[in-house]
Amino acid sequence: MQMFQLKDEIVIIYTNDDQVRHIRLNERHPAKLTPTQTGHSIAHYEGDELVVDTVGIKVHYYTVADRFGTPQSEAMHVVERYRLIDAAEAREALARQEKIAGRVGGDQGVAPVDAEYAKALEVQLTIEDPNVFTTPWSANVTYRRVKRQWNESVCAENNTDVLHQGFEHVPQAEKPDF
Numbered sequence: 001m002q003m004f005q006l007k008d009e010i011v012i013i014y015t016n017d018d019q020v021r022h023i024r025l026n027e028r029h030p031a032k033l034t035p036t037q038t039g040h041s042i043a044h045y046e047g048d049e050l051v052v053d054t055v056g057i058k059v060h061y062y063t064v065a066d067r068f069g070t071p072q073s074e075a076m077h078v079v080e081r082y083r084l085i086d087a088a089e090a091r092e093a094l095a096r097q098e099k100i101a102g103r104v105g106g107d108q109g110v111a112p113v114d115a116e117y118a119k120a121l122e123v124q125l126t127i128e129d130p131n132v133f134t135t136p137w138s139a140n141v142t143y144r145r146v147k148r149q150w151n152e153s154v155c156a157e158n159n160t161d162v163l164h165q166g167f168e169h170v171p172q173a174e175k176p177d178f
Helices: 086-102
Strands: 004-005 008-012 020-025 040-046 049-055 077-086 119-130 135-143
Touching: 077 086, 086 119, 086 135
Parallel strands: 020 040
Antiparallel strands: 004 008, 008 020, 040 049, 049 077, 077 119, 119 135
């Protein structure tokens, strides 16, 4: 992922599925909100920590709150706290994660870590959803800089309707147009 700080917003671009997320700076959530796939995110800084508050996440029948398939409702409220940490702290966090839950994101060396980069990004998130959970829960995500080119992905060639959303395949000409 890459984060871009603009005057009135932060834009996050994720490598998978070419996802883009817009986070408005120093605003409030609107009184009437139309839910969207990524929700409505607002942010402010508390010292050197970016605090992102998200509501209005649209729920589909396949929408889940985590990689274990935990359901969610439109009452979900997510607070993320982004901060830079030392690379040594990030190595320890990733080692703990792999010991507990295994490697996420492929085999060792798929995305080699840039060992010369002295910082990492830690995201502490808290999720509340009174329609699903009896209490808020928290998790940490640690990102390290990797030595890899930005992926370009084109989904038109693989336009399969795996989530049963009613997509139709991209039409293909029987003969070239020119």
